[in-house]
Amino acid sequence: MKYPVYLHQADSGTYSGFVPDVPGCYFAGDTIDDAIADAHAAIDAYLEYQSEKGQDVPAARSMNAHKDDEDCQGGMWGFVDIDTSKYEGKATKLNITLPQNLLRRIDAYVSSNGEFSSRSGFIAELARRELLKRS
Structure with a gap:
């Protein structure tokens, strides 16, 4: 930030x-x-x-x-x-359900984009950005 x-x-x-x-x-x-x-x-x-x-x-x-x-x-x-x-x-492990094709697209994006180290990091950053819009 x-x-x-x-x-x-x-x-x-x-x-x-x-x-x-x-x-x-x-x-x-x-x-x-x-x-x-x-x-x-x-x-x-x-x-x-x-x-x-x-x-x-x-x-x-x-x-x-x-x-x-x-x-x-x-x-x-x-x-x-x-x-x-x-x-x-502290990071908390959770179980979520996503459509298979969406998950595949997320993984492809994460592997080709150096900004994120994992799918969890990707999802967390998107959540942060969305929550900041609401602040």
Whole structure:
């Protein structure tokens, strides 16, 4: 999931910012690259903590959703891409029924597309995408 991050430069030349979609998530760095790296670490720590408490991963909204926020004026935007699947909890095995031809097409797609490592990964990612649309 790509989280928008908002940065501003201090008079000292360093950078700091926050993640509008992750409450209380702040970061800083001597350079923009350092600040973005710290943003990644801050989001990771927040999501890990929320996961331990059994909380859902907050959805990332677009930069456009924040453009009128008074805290997001006069600085710059960036993105931090986080693999949120590791915060969804322990994998659970389940038994589902799918039509044979559909399953064959899924397997062919997974084997020819490097984005997914398994049919389970494919189905889970499609479910994530669909659920994000509903958030």
